[in-house]
Amino acid sequence: MSTVIDVEHLDFSFGSGALTQPVLKDITLSIQKGEIVLITGPSGSGKTTFLTIIGGLRQAFHGSVRVLDQQFINSSEPVKVKVRQQIGYIFQQHNLLKSLTALQNVSMTLEMGNTLTEQQRRDRSAEMLIAVGLGDRLEYKPGQLSGGQLQRVSIARALVGQPKIILADEPTASLDKQSGYEAVSLLKRLAKESQTTILLVTHDYRILDIADRVVELEDGVIKKV
Amino acid sequence: MNKLAWFYFPARLAWRQLIFDRSKLVAAICGVLFACVLVFMQLGFKDSLYASAASAPVKLSGDLFLMHKQSEAMWRPVQFKRSELMRALGNPAVAEVYPLYLGLAPFKNIQTQVKRTLMVYGFDPDSQIFNIDEIKSKQIDLRLKDTVLFDEYSRPEFGPVRQLLEADQNVTEINDYKVNIVGLFRMGVSFAADGNVITSDLNFMRIFPRRHHSDIDMGVIKLHPGASAKQVEAELKSQLNEFINIFTYEELLKYEKDYWANTAPIGFIFGFGTVMGWVVGLVIVYQILFTDIANHRNEFATLKAMGYEHSYFIRLVFASAFFLAVLGFIPGYLLSVGLYHLAESQMYMPMPMLLSKIITVFMFILSMCVMAGLLAIRKLKDANPADMF
Structure with a gap:
């Protein structure tokens, strides 16, 4: 098994000078290919910050963060953009584009690479939406879909590009128990099929059982692995 | 792709x-x-x-045009001596020369009696310096005393002249001088004048009693066929008095245009x-x-x-x-x-x-x-x- 995410002695703090607020302290964690890892912890524990650093959305300066064999510490924007293109993101809010249909939203992931024809993009996006159970909602816009359906569209959007890693931040926060659990199990099933690594931040204890491993963060320190 | x-x-x-x-x-x-x-x-x-x-100069028919150097534009001309125009005849390429008299004067609306200023053109009715068919066909009438032609494209404030003419109401006053409108032509208004009237040089002097036949506003020169306007222009520049501006047709249009673009705000x-x-x-x-x-x-x-x-x-x-x-x-x-x-x-x-x-x-x-x-x-x-x- 190959290591997809390798973090060593990561320190991170907000602010500067006397106002420095340490958020992450000496984090060391490595995640293998195909692994599903949940990060839990109370709010303010730094789990979302950790996720944004792994996702190449926030610049860290101390320690080592290797994602898909790229060092993120003191890296340049183009390097991070390249890695980001191989990561699927699922947000707390669905963050779909309001003006696009479900199908077009999912296609946005594929337009980036620009290696497919319009028809291929449509077919693959439609396939993915069928896989998440929205085959009859392809031409619906976000305003016409329910919360659970929206989150499933965003799962489809994250997965359609066949990413190596999925980063999810509280994907069940805005869903009721049942649709939340359905969405996460769906994510797990599809990810397992394609050997995709999942790093999921949550404090929803109802979904802990989908994980291969649970990491608990408290005050920027890993409590137990 | x-x-x-x-x-x-x-x-x-x-x-x-x-x-x-x-x-x-x-x-x-x-x-x-x-x-x-x-x-x-x-x-x-x-x-x-x-x-x-440029609507007035556009309708002028000539090869070269003389104006006083102090004239900013056609609508506010400075007069110069007719003899200066006649000297141009000394050039062998020049066929004919004609003076043009210009003046702004109040025109009385036949119906309302209200007076409004328009532009009066005076020219020799035997010459062909206007490229307007209605004028050419009415030139014989213009030889008569106190006759004028009225520009149909003048602003409506001057009255419905066409209908009035049809109703035989053709007497009005320009500059407090009684004239007969004997016909219509089409030229168009400008920012300088809301209307136009064309008359003979003799009638022009009657409308403007202080003006004299020998003080002209513009000179129109016609060349013999085949003569180069540019070359004659250069020759005349050395032959005529230095206070005379000589323009070709295009230069005259440009001079008028530049006045409105630059001199006028x-x-x-x-x-x-x-x-x-x-x-x-x-x-x-x-x-x-x-x-x-x-x-x-x-x-x-x-x-x-x-x-x-x-x-x-x-x-x-x-x-x-x-x-x-x-x-x-x-x-x-x-x-x-x-x-x-x-x-x-x-x-x-x-x-x-x-x-x-x-x-x-x-x-x-x-x-x-x-x-x-x-x-x-x-x-x-x-x-x-x-x-x-």
Whole structure:
């Protein structure tokens, strides 16, 4: 098994000078290919910050963060953009584009690479939406879909590009128990099929059982692995 | 495919976002349309001003024209001696010379008795210095005492002269001197004069008793066939007195036009209006693009997180600006065509919708939208994907 995410002695703090607020302290964690890892912890524990650093959305300066064999510490924007293109993101809010249909939203992931024809993009996006159970909602816009359906569209959007890693931040926060659990199990099933690594931040204890491993963060320190 | 996709994808997203919110799109189009109409009208008035300024010289038929160097424009001429014009006959290439007398005088509306100033042209009724058919056919009538021809394209404040003539009411006063209108012709008004009247040189002296036959406002020179106007112009420059300006036909048109564009502040006023239209449109489009980016901030941040580059969004903003320019220009153009017609029928000023003007205005609107885009893209920095979690 190959290591997809390798973090060593990561320190991170907000602010500067006397106002420095340490958020992450000496984090060391490595995640293998195909692994599903949940990060839990109370709010303010730094789990979302950790996720944004792994996702190449926030610049860290101390320690080592290797994602898909790229060092993120003191890296340049183009390097991070390249890695980001191989990561699927699922947000707390669905963050779909309001003006696009479900199908077009999912296609946005594929337009980036620009290696497919319009028809291929449509077919693959439609396939993915069928896989998440929205085959009859392809031409619906976000305003016409329910919360659970929206989150499933965003799962489809994250997965359609066949990413190596999925980063999810509280994907069940805005869903009721049942649709939340359905969405996460769906994510797990599809990810397992394609050997995709999942790093999921949550404090929803109802979904802990989908994980291969649970990491608990408290005050920027890993409590137990 | 790759080059195409580079602009096609962001442009398509821009388009989809634009048409998603119809009411905002309509507001945006109205903003561009407003700027478009404003610029069209300002340029239209300016061009119309130039065209009408040259409406009198356009109808003159001659090869060379003499004016006093102190004459700023035809409508406010400084007189010079007729003998100076006659000296031009000494040049072997010159066939004929004719004086032209110009004067502004109040014309009494036959119906309302109200007086309004118009331009009076006096010329030798045996000469052919006006390229207007109605004048050529009425020249015999003009030889009679106190006869004038009236410009049908004069402003309506001078009265319904055509109907009055048909009703045999053809007596009025110019400069408090009683004249008979014996016919109509078509020339057009200008910023200098609201109307025109043509009469013989002798009648001109009767209307303007202080003017003298030997003091002329303009000289019209006709050359023998085959003679080069440019060459004769150069020769006459050395032969005639130095206070005489010699123009070819084109130079005369340009001289008149330049007067209105530069000496009179009118050219500046319309230029200023055009720029103001541009600025107002710029602010409107900027506001639209700016709020659009602000509203889509989360969506853009999401796309950035997914790996879209910053430049993608810059292209998206410029594509939006381009679409707004085109979508606003089309109705703006159509509305302006209507307004041009309205202006022509209401103000009796020529307002042609030329292709060159259409292109100019479109470029203007496009540059406006691009500029607005340039200002708005700074707002894109707010779309920070790290804030999305």
